[in-house]
Amino acid sequence: MEPMLILSCLVFALAGGLIAAAASLIPGLHIYNVIAITMSILFAVEHLFAGLDPMLMTSFLIGLVVGFSLLFTIASQYFQPCDDSYRYIMLPHEKYLFEGRAHEAVVLGSVGALVAVLAIGIIFPFFGHYAAFFRDLLRPHLYWIIGAVIVFLLMTEWPKDPGTGPTPAKRMLDGWGSILMGYFCFGIAGLLGMFIFHRTVIPVDSTFQSLMPVFVGLFAIPSQLLTLLATVPIPSQNVCRTIELTGEDVIRGGASGLVAGLFSGFTPAVTPGPALLLSGHATVTGGDRQFIIGGGAGRVMYYVGTLLFFFMPGVFLRRGGAAINISLFFTPETWAQFLTIAGLLVLVGSISFVGSLGYSRLARLIVAKVPYKWLSAGGMVVMIALVGYVTGWQGLAIMGVATLIGIIPNLWHTRRINLLAVLLVPMFLNMWGVGADVARWLGFL
Amino acid sequence: MKGIGHFLTGIAVASCFPEAMRMTLQDNSLILLMGGAFGLLPDTLDFRIGRYLWPRQHVVTPDLKRLDARPIAETVARAIDEAAETGKPSLVKLNTLKVSANYHRTYSIFVDEERKVVRARIGPLRTMGQVMGGGGHLPRSLPIPEERGDLEWEAPYKADMVNLYHAETSVGIFSGPDFAFVPDGNRIRMDFIPWHRTWAHSPLLGILCGILALLVYGLIGWAKSGDPSDFFTTTSLTAFGIATLAFWGHTFVDQFGVLGSVLFWPFSDRRSGGFGWTHAASVLGNITLNFVCVAIVFWNLIVYTTEANVILPWARGMSGGYSDPLFYLVSLANYAVYYVAVPLLILHVGARLYRRFIPHRGQAEIRDEEYRADGRKSDEVLAESDAEQGGEATDGGTL
Incomplete structure (x- = not known):
């Protein structure tokens, strides 16, 4: 590749990183939402970019993904306090916020992200070709692997009751009430997934974003709604100069995240959430610190590492929204392109890691000056506008239905992870070979 | 596991x-x-x-409004003596004390078989992540106990015990533990979560x-x-x-x-x-x-x-495939050594060295x-x- 082209790629990647940083301030916004709006704009003004090397726009999207995957949790870390009257338990990063340690949580997550960036940048170029072997080996087995994830999620749905009922029947009813609500969430989300996968509701020119309204509805809007309803104050946040962290925390948390990221990267429909659940159990992660580090590493490995496989000659694994969108205008071919992308990735990742420390301070200032409800309301308006712009009124209607489903786990104290049935069920049934039959039986075809 | x-x-x-x-x-x-x-x-x-079907004769639910360790210790001690007197298992359930969605009031019991006492202690507030709550971190909405009894109490029992759990049992989050006090010869055996790893x-x-x-x-x-x-x-x-x-x-x-x-x-x-x-x-x-x-x-x-x-390296010079027993065994041995034994060895040695030096x-x-x-x-x-x-x-x- 020409040095000038590489330099231009670097500029575009950094621009992508900057836009990611700006977008990351909007709580609830997901990287794929930003990519969706970017792609819509790109396609709308396609003639302006017609003469550009596709590597440049690819680099821009790489910068966007890398920057976002390191920074986007910072907004939710500071701006989304957990009101425990709507939730069964607080997640570790939410506890840190209430202890005035949000900055510490950001640092821990960034350490995990850095572990993943280094693993991707250093290990992938040397051992990445094994990915082709695993892809070929696993390809005929993916249907039952996704099925295994579903079975494990359902079998480990656990009773949330304290077991204080006076009779065995009452205790059983209390316990199974929450278990059955979890199964209900799984079933209804799976039904929505079957509908989305087998019915074209979104306008044809936006079908590549058909999942956007579903995910915004299931996860982002309910989170913002709960933040709007929350009555808890956010205590003043301490910016620590040092954090308590052992090598074991980094190794175990990082390993858990890397395993989760790789597993979700190779297995369609399995996102980092359920993958972290599985890898956390498998590697026996312990404590809040390892959880947060694992989350940071898992996110980056999934969003960024998986994307790098798309560029790897001989592998070209197209997984995740970013790879699918890039594949609309760019076909990777050479090792030079791969190495350029890997270099950009490490560079933008490292800059984002350093930037995350300052970014956290900025978020701390914002949350001290602006009521978090205003931030959430603003984020919600932006997301609804995005969904409307990209997918039209049909997308807004789907988002509304998804939002109703997405609220259920919060009201019934079941696991939100069941909502991922929206992807798991249709993908499993399709790969098993019965998706169309089931959709026909449901009246979706 | x-x-x-x-x-x-x-x-x-x-x-x-x-x-x-x-x-x-x-x-x-x-x-x-x-x-x-x-x-x-x-x-x-x-x-x-299984946990729901398990019967319970004694249920301990401390009063959140009046924190008192005495009834906790006395109930457990009574269950031990009841098992000795009747010759039948006596089952105790220790309920958790949920204060808010994220906070539980903890308490603990310890059966001291040498001194023949059950010691109960009211513990701190803990979050679902087992973090101790306190000071300015606690939400203002948490209910405050109206009065306090004894925060630690020892209740005596008469029976001879076989206590396999020398550690203090803390009752914290989710569902509290069950104990079975089972006559075993001339003594009473204490089984922890007795419904686990039984018929199922x-x-x-x-x-x-x-x-x-x-x-x-x-x-x-x-x-x-x-x-x-x-x-x-x-x-x-x-x-x-x-x-x-x-x-x-x-x-x-x-x-x-x-x-x-x-x-x-x-x-x-x-x-x-x-x-x-x-x-x-x-x-x-x-x-x-x-x-x-x-x-x-x-x-x-x-x-x-x-x-x-x-085709693994050790089997490269061999004819046939995995249906050939020799090819299969050689490949399996190669796989077991390179891809199972060596990584596990590295993991265990690494962990041992880490623990030794750090x-x-x-x-x-x-x-x-x-x-x-x-x-x-x-x-x-x-x-x-x-x-x-x-x-x-x-x-x-x-x-």
Whole structure:
């Protein structure tokens, strides 16, 4: 590749990183939402970019993904306090916020992200070709692997009751009430997934974003709604100069995240959430610190590492929204392109890691000056506008239905992870070979 | 072991059946999932059903408005003496005290068999993440106790005890623990979470599961062909083998810990002791089990998935394929050494070196072997209980 082209790629990647940083301030916004709006704009003004090397726009999207995957949790870390009257338990990063340690949580997550960036940048170029072997080996087995994830999620749905009922029947009813609500969430989300996968509701020119309204509805809007309803104050946040962290925390948390990221990267429909659940159990992660580090590493490995496989000659694994969108205008071919992308990735990742420390301070200032409800309301308006712009009124209607489903786990104290049935069920049934039959039986075809 | 280890054990067992792999690759069968499901089933039965059916004669629910350790200690002491007087097991349930969605008031009990007292202590507020709450961090909405009784109390009992749990039992989050005080000769034995690893872990139930799988697959075969002789086919017998062995695999893996299971239910309700090589909370134990299971599954994928077309270095000069016994064994040996033994060796040696040269701050070394073994027994049950109930801790914070 020409040095000038590489330099231009670097500029575009950094621009992508900057836009990611700006977008990351909007709580609830997901990287794929930003990519969706970017792609819509790109396609709308396609003639302006017609003469550009596709590597440049690819680099821009790489910068966007890398920057976002390191920074986007910072907004939710500071701006989304957990009101425990709507939730069964607080997640570790939410506890840190209430202890005035949000900055510490950001640092821990960034350490995990850095572990993943280094693993991707250093290990992938040397051992990445094994990915082709695993892809070929696993390809005929993916249907039952996704099925295994579903079975494990359902079998480990656990009773949330304290077991204080006076009779065995009452205790059983209390316990199974929450278990059955979890199964209900799984079933209804799976039904929505079957509908989305087998019915074209979104306008044809936006079908590549058909999942956007579903995910915004299931996860982002309910989170913002709960933040709007929350009555808890956010205590003043301490910016620590040092954090308590052992090598074991980094190794175990990082390993858990890397395993989760790789597993979700190779297995369609399995996102980092359920993958972290599985890898956390498998590697026996312990404590809040390892959880947060694992989350940071898992996110980056999934969003960024998986994307790098798309560029790897001989592998070209197209997984995740970013790879699918890039594949609309760019076909990777050479090792030079791969190495350029890997270099950009490490560079933008490292800059984002350093930037995350300052970014956290900025978020701390914002949350001290602006009521978090205003931030959430603003984020919600932006997301609804995005969904409307990209997918039209049909997308807004789907988002509304998804939002109703997405609220259920919060009201019934079941696991939100069941909502991922929206992807798991249709993908499993399709790969098993019965998706169309089931959709026909449901009246979706 | 953690649930994922049992699940993977079941899948690994299933993948060792050639008919199961044939069905998976040619018929899109879900029979490997059946292995995983039956591998996890014993704990599912215990934690979703068994715990509710277990009777309780004494229930301890301290009053949140008046924190008092005295009724806690006295109830447990009374249960011990009741077992001695009646000659029948006496069952106690210690309820948790939920203060808010994220905070629980903790308390603890300790049965001191030498002094013959039950000591109860009211503990701090703790979050769901077991972080102690206090000072300015506590939400203002938390209810404040109206009055305080004795925050620590010792209640005497008369019976002679066999206490296998020298450690203090803390009652914290989720559902509180159960205890059974069981007459054992002239003394009273204290069983912790007595409903766990009983009937649901018995080999007999494994055989019943196998028969259930045989019935399902046999009837499907019969219904498909209309020929009753298609009830007993390779497929239905494979289903029987997978369900039984996956279930037994769970019990077998649990035996590597200290606690063991009730192996001879319904003829005996006593847990056999485990081998004591590891425990359910062990990081290395769990990772080793999971790694070995995944390695077994991958080996079977390599052998049966022709698309991958793998020839390992030691078998490169040999003719034939995996259907040739010599080629298979040489390849298996190569795989076991390079891809299983070496990584595990590196992991264990690395962990040992790490622990040796980088000691944990504030970690006291427990020298008393007996105490350590008993502590591990408590850890084992608690770890499985936590794993069962702690799914939310790693629940999709990230999508």
